[in-house]
Amino acid sequence: MVLIPVSQVKPGDRLDQDVRTMLGGVLMFKGRTLSVQDMEVLKAFLVKTVDVEGEPEPELAEAAFGQSAAMPARDKSEDAAAEDREGSGTAPNAKPAGFVELWMQMVQLLKNVFRTANMTKLPILELRQQMEWLLARAAYYSPLFLHPDIKELLADEEADYLYHKSIAVALTSHLLGQWSGQPAKEGMQIALAGLLHDIGKTRVDDDIVNKQGALTDSERAAMKRHAHYAYDILRYTSGLNEGVKLGALQHHERMDGSGYPLGVSGEKIHPYAKIVAVADMFHAMTLNRGYKRAASPYVVLEQLQEESFGKLDPQLVSTFIQKVTHFQQGSAVQLNDGRVGKIVFTEERHPTRPWVSVDGKILPLSEERHLWIKKVLNG
Numbered sequence: 001m002v003l004i005p006v007s008q009v010k011p012g013d014r015l016d017q018d019v020r021t022m023l024g025g026v027l028m029f030k031g032r033t034l035s036v037q038d039m040e041v042l043k044a045f046l047v048k049t050v051d052v053e054g055e056p057e058p059e060l061a062e063a064a065f066g067q068s069a070a071m072p073a074r075d076k077s078e079d080a081a082a083e084d085r086e087g088s089g090t091a092p093n094a095k096p097a098g099f100v101e102l103w104m105q106m107v108q109l110l111k112n113v114f115r116t117a118n119m120t121k122l123p124i125l126e127l128r129q130q131m132e133w134l135l136a137r138a139a140y141y142s143p144l145f146l147h148p149d150i151k152e153l154l155a156d157e158e159a160d161y162l163y164h165k166s167i168a169v170a171l172t173s174h175l176l177g178q179w180s181g182q183p184a185k186e187g188m189q190i191a192l193a194g195l196l197h198d199i200g201k202t203r204v205d206d207d208i209v210n211k212q213g214a215l216t217d218s219e220r221a222a223m224k225r226h227a228h229y230a231y232d233i234l235r236y237t238s239g240l241n242e243g244v245k246l247g248a249l250q251h252h253e254r255m256d257g258s259g260y261p262l263g264v265s266g267e268k269i270h271p272y273a274k275i276v277a278v279a280d281m282f283h284a285m286t287l288n289r290g291y292k293r294a295a296s297p298y299v300v301l302e303q304l305q306e307e308s309f310g311k312l313d314p315q316l317v318s319t320f321i322q323k324v325t326h327f328q329q330g331s332a333v334q335l336n337d338g339r340v341g342k343i344v345f346t347e348e349r350h351p352t353r354p355w356v357s358v359d360g361k362i363l364p365l366s367e368e369r370h371l372w373i374k375k376v377l378n379g
Helices: 036-044 058-068 076-088 099-116 124-136 148-156 158-179 184-196 199-203 217-224 226-234 242-250 271-286 297-307 314-326
Strands: 002-005 026-028 049-052 332-335 340-345 355-358 361-364 373-376
Touching (some): 036 099, 099 199, 158 184, 158 314, 184 242, 184 271, 199 226, 226 242, 242 271, 271 314, 297 373, 332 355
Antiparallel strands (some): 002 049, 332 373, 355 361
């Protein structure tokens, strides 16, 4: 057995011990013959040293000792505790950072996970840990109002759109699961269904995924395969229930059978997939992309309402609209004519058209049909 720095690993080296992530999840198993791609995975997950078969060379052993000396040794009880955490979803105690910082940490983690999804085991323990911290800060999140710092980052880094949208879909799916009466113990799994629903896009050509504009028929057919690819990636992953896997497979299925990839309908669509479908459609239209400006969340809610007739689960859509608009009283908004006002009342019968106070005048948007909310200025 030889402990060497990852920078000194060569293709063909064979692992003499399991490689674990910083939180204890197994990244690669003992006996694996390492490839060039494996070395990229090790670096992506910040693994410093690995045990490989063979006789130690003094220079490599000394370098490995220098990189590992600051890290406490793990004993069997710690390994068992890590496995218990991965199975139960319990995270190690640590003080969470601010919401935006945690969001950006999740973006970086998802980049690594998506980049290596086709080469190695998914680090579910790390994803659960980061998601738990984000959910602990969920009071700072509103589906209708993305934090300005995150909006700015999304505008500057178009290539990161997929990761930002996945996080938004995860948080919104978690909320919608709560609002629709899903068992509390399933909350994390529903959030993971939202987080990983688009992981199949890692097998679709980047030029198609990141294309600026409409897809051709052949490109659209290739893109539609991402749902099947996602299921293939997730189906044998431990720590995920069947709902997460079916959520990825079925999030483009529709209640009337007009969706893809299988054209299933109604009760044949898993509840997680129905939840993720609502969150995914909402955020696909309300997040900025380089070639497409974000639509007003209130306009998108009205479009979701229309889609609930045959496409999306009508009860979920109704619950989503009622809940996200219920908490907006006092929010500053901009109308389509440029005027800025404040929401003062939301009618239960017309939740997407609240009463807005502008310059001391109350405008019931359910009656002022030529006006609508163009932008939510604060949440």
